[in-house]
Amino acid sequence: MTSQTAPPPVEDERRTPRRQLPRLVVGGRDVTSGVGFVVALVLLVVLAAVTTENFLTEQNLTNLLRQMVTVGLLAYGMLVVILTAGIDLSVGSVVAFSGIVSAGLVADLPIPLALAVGVAAGIGFGLVNGLLIAGFDLAPFVVTLAALTTIRGLAFVYSEVPIAPEDPGFFTLGTALAGPIPVPTLIMIGVFVVGGIFLTRTPAGRAIVAIGGNRETVRLAGISVKKHLVLAYTISGTCAGLAGVILASRVGIAQPSVGVAFELDAIAACVIGGASLAGGRGSVRATLGGVIVLSLINNLLNLHGVQSFWQQVLKGLIIIAVIIVQRRSMGERA
């Protein structure tokens, strides 16, 4: 489950010397690390199902599906950036900006167009981040931290107060259901599927993965590192824009202050899924797994009615437990 961005069959030749658990090989692929992760997930689900009576209700499962959309979308974009050994701290602010702009434009534009402008804003911010980082060879952390601040400011410049469009059509995107499954969840799954194909099966996707592994090599192979860095940040911006628009539509009101610290959850999802902040390593499926783990933890604690502060205490401890389980089953660093 952790290695599909470095495409299919991978034979391990070199042994990882100490602390070695028996490895599980299925169809020539070492799936041990994936299994460890799935074990952690299943444990959480079982825990939730056994200890609470409401976990397996349709209502709750629908909630779960809905709740993971924002972090999920951000996490995919973040993964792409992390694969290049970068980071995008600005996503939370982009969520706010895209949301408020599209909500603001509902008054003047047809709804689909207003939403599209919101997403376009995300694309634009991602592009600027990418151009600054690649063009001036700046550290992604500082550039996107500065962007976090600037874009948040711009969201307030656009509107100091929250905007709640009156046209109920604005809510459709965020609240519609396709059968039992919320439409935003389907969009998120679509992003992961298409995004997974992008990273594993297209030259641009492969270039992004390779840049994080060894950018000098990529440059020497005659592939433009800059172009692909810009692309990566643009993808992250796009996901954030999409997340912002969907969130505003779901909540029904766009606030310029929304989305603070979203970047941390998105990064956490990637890293829980085994991505390395040093770049080159990370998996789309495992990132989705990370998103699900985070959502499950929140849901579990809420269903148990754990008191807020103890929730925080437990949430941190559970995350540590999850990555220890995962780490133990993996050869490499989690």
Next chain:
Amino acid sequence: MTSQTAPPPVEDERRTPRRQLPRLVVGGRDVTSGVGFVVALVLLVVLAAVTTENFLTEQNLTNLLRQMVTVGLLAYGMLVVILTAGIDLSVGSVVAFSGIVSAGLVADLPIPLALAVGVAAGIGFGLVNGLLIAGFDLAPFVVTLAALTTIRGLAFVYSEVPIAPEDPGFFTLGTALAGPIPVPTLIMIGVFVVGGIFLTRTPAGRAIVAIGGNRETVRLAGISVKKHLVLAYTISGTCAGLAGVILASRVGIAQPSVGVAFELDAIAACVIGGASLAGGRGSVRATLGGVIVLSLINNLLNLHGVQSFWQQVLKGLIIIAVIIVQRRSMGERA
């Protein structure tokens, strides 16, 4: 100014063949990058002094000195962790916990002891972070993110409401002046001086720097990587504990909610100072420079009475401008 932990002259050209500025060499050392940084700093100071009438007042300069203490202390600890190629996201929560615990204990313990317990709490949290990261070989990002959540929760568990000790002795540490200079600022400077010596002149400090460069080489040189990782996180925790205690003493009221997003400023200071999140590169003096730059930007915007969200917009843009200036004068990535 930027290279003393990876000591003196760095003849660097490898990566940026074009776009080369003339380099300034003093006494055999290439000081160009330091100069670029100092230029950015001086520019900011001149800008502040020329465009506002209050910048050079004693009151304002004292404010500046006082306000940089928290970020400064956190930034030193963060630098140590970043040098090992790690990160410590938990510092903001530790600030809150240490502050509220020491304020809470003032009722029962002599003040110095209460403050010491606050710092000790920071040491303890840092130790646990380090043990988890080194002992289980876990990703620092997730471990310290989990710690961020857990410790914040614990701060609220300790006291949901702010604690304001009545004994005025509690305020001494945070508000005392030594001549025109606030005592907390002197403490911060002390930390940077001692911390600088630690990193450049002690075996443990050199080991920490080396681990970030190549931990395998360090391990094979018979140096315990784990021990030094634990040490690095413990130092960061200690700095955070100290910062928390000083902040509580300065404000006079300890709040469990204080310190949100402090980690971002601390990291930004390090990276503005040229540290690399990939580890092995970073400088104590330049980090202090980064702290000063951040404080100056805030101060400048406040003195100009720039409105809050325009402040955010400008702050981001100025940070980008600073790192572009700095990058242009440096061989390596800023």
Next chain:
Amino acid sequence: SDDSGNTSGEGGEGGDYTVGVANFTLGGPYFNGMDTAIRAQAEERGVEAISTDANGDAAKLASDVEDLISRGVDAVIISGGPLESAPAVLNSLDAAGIPVVLVDRQFQTGEYTSWLGPDNERIGVQDGEFIAEYLPDGGKVGVIKGGPADNSIGLARTEGFLSVIGADPRFEVVEAPDFGGWGSDGGLTVMENLLASHPDLVAVFCENDAMCLGAQRAIENAGLSDQIVLAGVDGQLEALEAIAAGSNYVVTGLNSADEIGRLGLDRALDILEGEDVEKDTVVDSPQITQENAQEHIDRLNEITSGS
């Protein structure tokens, strides 16, 4: 409700209800106090209360409410903090047929069952009137806001204050350019910066007491305690003590989390019992000065020792 785990007061006077409390944030003493009060009152009335904390994230608030619905709560109390509205939340509660009581924050959009809260603008007006009278010679008055800019509670308070002071020709108003973030540390820093540009202030109004306490310290550090008086909002214990002690902290407006929280739970139960309730209830916000501060301190201590 058929919910398990009704730990206390089985069959008590409140009936066998479970009430969900959705907090937008618990990151401040006021909101925290609200949550505590609701739960304390629930215990007294023998019903179960389950609270959640959205950490200031509107989307998480929505999820939390969905989780509460999943848990089968009978009513939901939303402590919305600075949240302007949450139509989706209200809609899903409406769809589930669950009554909603808003405490403190009245949402601008969406349908709720009932609201209880302070009149924030009114508190600001009270503070303004007090300062106008306290400083007959007028002068320069600073305003410290909590932020962010979309925080309507703060906006209402400042608006109220300025409707008096801003309109009075004896006074000049300077707003601190940056926000204090509703905490004492922020209040301290903002005040320090404000003093660097405006050492000649005669009064400062803060959107809450926590910030005012920090500002008071900055003023003290600058040796200006004799020159500048402070006006806050909320009735935080430390502020009351400062007022009672006759310091330069001269006034605040009580915005009692405890009272509103308890009333909120009662209101929820009344609705569940099918009683006819008032839709909107403004909870009184008495002005607190040195004269009556001790009274309020005693009351507060009674509450905390009682629970």
Next chain:
Amino acid sequence: MTLRIRGVRKSFGQVEVLHGIDLLAEKGEVLAVVGANGAGKSTLIKILAGAQPASEGELWLDGERLDLRSPHDAHEAGIRTVYQELTLVPELTVTENLLIGSLPRRAGLIDWAAAHRRAQELLDELGFGAVRATTKAGRLSVARQQMVEIAKALVSEPKVLVLDEPSAVLAGSDLDSLFALVRRLQERGVIVIYISHRLAEVAALANSIVVIRDGTVVATTTPAETDESELIALMAGRRLERIYPDRRPAAGDTVLSVRGLTRAGEFEDVSFELRAGEIVGLFGLVGAGRSELAHCLFGDTRPDGGSVRLDGAELQPDGPRAAIRSGLALVTEDRKRTGIVASMTVRDNIALATMRATMRGPLIDGARQGARVAGMVRRFDIRPAHSAAMRIDRLSGGNQQKAILAKWLLAGPRVLILDEPTRGVDMATRVDIYRTVDELARSGCTVLLISSDLTEVIGATDRVLVMHDGRIAGELDSAGATEDQVLARSIGEAAA
């Protein structure tokens, strides 16, 4: 078709490292470039590869002036380069590393099945069939990574192929495949620029030889016109009296005694003894298990069975730290990954293992440490002479290697394990290293010299252990041994 390099100069900061290089190579020619470590060979080829711009000078290919602004330009011009340092992306498969710019697509998407097939065909065709295309590059041994590097340069046939020390990590049949490959390319009219420190190889392969010393071409010659000792003299600027030191006096008592040491899948039932003051060679083909054995002796990995005794006392496999305390030292074979800390100075690297040796109170005594390091820089003639304060990765490979040796010498080991210590090291430097090792042995230190260089493993040692497929396949006295005898045992042909 002609490749012409004219008046190429290159400066790093104030320092000029190439002072006007002129070269000429014709179609189908193998042009060898030789020179001491730091002479500027790699710098020259980086310019040819478009990876670094020349400060001055011209490049002409096929009568056209080349303006190489990036590696991409060089690719377009038909110039392919295999760099001295490995450049694979460790997380990606061999297939992807090979075809990174040209992965086959179907319907817009990469066709992985076809890609793996093509990559494997290419490897097989080049004689590197031992490498599986589906493996992650990072999991390959250094030798196999090098094969992939070479294959990568040949994905589409180049006009000019530049090989910067391609043979440094190869041995035995792999080396033969490489030579065969070069000859095939030569027949097809490719210009091959071949850089190597192994002069025998150069003599066998090259049509012409260019000698570079300190950034200047000092001679252009052919294998027929010259011999090894003359080349060495040209490179070093002085005549080397002899390459290997005299035989050492008879060895002393047993110091290290290995009994039945086994690590499943790596080596089995390895037994031997090392005596005080002797140098023992350990020869084997790639994958024979020598490096694994070295790491195990050093306490870096735990054996599944067997024992290691030092001075009669059992050595507990408690990690490198304990091993170093007991007096062991290991110079690893992968300089970049486990030898240096690239981000630190030469001084920090040399002092790394012995920081506590120069303390004054709680602090490192900078002056004393500096003096110790300076002593080592002088003793090993690490260049440039002021390099102590330079980042170590700015040094040429050979000089980095000397610095690593210096690091361990400072620790004063009783048993020194050297894993391919002369890989990529020029002859003059090798002689320095042999001399230093000899001095060490004479002072009582025991040396285990792992090498894939037959001449060296016989010439520089007292006896040779030969490993084959994880087992000790023979032991020979260096004085009488021939290269054929050693080689035969390494491929399992002769009994021990």
